[in-house]
Amino acid sequence: MNERPPRPQRADTREVAELKLLKTTQPELASAVDMQLALVEMQRRVQGRVPLPWIDVDPEWLKAQQSAGKALVRFKDIPLDWTDFRLTFRQTADILHRYEAIERADFDAFVALSRDGHALEPLVTS
DSSP, X not given: OOOOOOOOXXXXXXXXXXXXXXHHHOGGGHHHHHXXXXXXXXXXXXXXXXXXXXXXXXXXXXXXXXXXXXXXXXXXXXXXXXXXXXHHHHHHHHHHHHTTSSXXXXXXXXHHHHHSTTSHHHHHHO
């Protein structure tokens, strides 16, 4: 049987490397660093599933928006998949609860909100 060699580990991003260094140099921050590392890892996994918006706008509209100091990207231009959003919301709440950054009651409320059909979408869009 041909055994595959183990895959090389992915090189740490600069952010992850700096967080790990911070954990080593300031051990009293270890729990906070571990929480941040968990959030960064979760973000990395989700980021590949979120497409970048394709924005095709009239150049005059763009110029007017910029001159007026208004947003060039509107929320409706971002192609959110609400299933992925709710999953990310729940995973974030789980990480925060696991590292005792939120209370159990808040965690339960976040999870309930994320599982309540389309209750989260209007809150986020408003």
